Amino acid sequence: MIANDQPTCFPGSLLVRVSSKDDGSMLDRALGTHDSATVGRRTAFCASIGVDYQGTVYQRIVYQDNRTYHLIAEVDGASVTSVTPEVVADSLYTTTPGVALFLPVADCAATVLYDPVKRAIATAHLGRHSTYARLADHLVRHFVANGSSPADLIVWMSPHAQKDSYTLDWFDRSDNPDWQGFYEQKADGVHIDLAGFNRRCLEQQGVQARNIYVSSVDTMARTDYFSHRAGDHGGRIAVVAQMQ
Numbered sequence: 001m002i003a004n005d006q007p008t009c010f011p012g013s014l015l016v017r018v019s020s021k022d023d024g025s026m027l028d029r030a031l032g033t034h035d036s037a038t039v040g041r042r043t044a045f046c047a048s049i050g051v052d053y054q055g056t057v058y059q060r061i062v063y064q065d066n067r068t069y070h071l072i073a074e075v076d077g078a079s080v081t082s083v084t085p086e087v088v089a090d091s092l093y094t095t096t097p098g099v100a101l102f103l104p105v106a107d108c109a110a111t112v113l114y115d116p117v118k119r120a121i122a123t124a125h126l127g128r129h130s131t132y133a134r135l136a137d138h139l140v141r142h143f144v145a146n147g148s149s150p151a152d153l154i155v156w157m158s159p160h161a162q163k164d165s166y167t168l169d170w171f172d173r174s175d176n177p178d179w180q181g182f183y184e185q186k187a188d189g190v191h192i193d194l195a196g197f198n199r200r201c202l203e204q205q206g207v208q209a210r211n212i213y214v215s216s217v218d219t220m221a222r223t224d225y226f227s228h229r230a231g232d233h234g235g236r237i238a239v240v241a242q243m244q
Helices: 035-047 127-131 135-145 195-202
Strands: 014-018 056-060 072-074 091-094 098-106 109-115 120-126 154-157 183-186 189-192 210-215 236-241
Touching: 014 109, 014 183, 035 098, 035 236, 056 091, 056 189, 072 098, 072 135, 091 098, 091 135, 098 109, 098 120, 109 195, 120 195, 120 236, 127 135, 127 189, 127 195, 135 195, 154 195, 195 210
Parallel strands: 056 098, 072 091, 154 210
Antiparallel strands: 014 236, 091 120, 098 236, 109 120, 109 154, 183 189
16 A cells, blocks of 8 residues: 555545555456455455455446446445455445445546545446446436535545556547547547546536545556556456445
């Protein structure tokens, strides 16, 4: 864990930490989601930040043709790893203090939303698929449906692949006016600004710009973070969030 890369935007009532390569990989799909060595590293990282891994909800991201990529799962103490190994969802939401949300990620932005007034948190896996699906919009609406005001939400996006590094061989949103200003065609492909697009989505849903914090750490450029697109296919960092 790199001290300078941890979020400082949340009040003391919320613990949020992000691991680094030194903590080991938090997921290697080739070994299986819950390989014993991997679970050991998750357990050790959680212990280092004062969290019991058995009291976390493990968020599993699944890619399938029939998925919408904006699935939000409400979780509580019955969802923690001591009860069930995982919850498949693009976002986890809880109002239960002490239940930690555990999200493994590589180049995508692991995003934490917190309402300190209603006392609710969510983790969101904001990658290309979920960004196209406007998961950020769905998630703010979910908070509102549960009594939150968008103006109260505090948002942090983890280290991720930044626009200067993140390229696609093809991009099918160039005719969509919502994407204007968030992609750029260069000689090496289409560069997209996932964090910038999602920030704008959040603001359009009423989240205050001053309450949105985006990590400037580029996982494709920094060697102390795993990057799938840079070749670390067996490596993932983790973001853990827990209301105290």
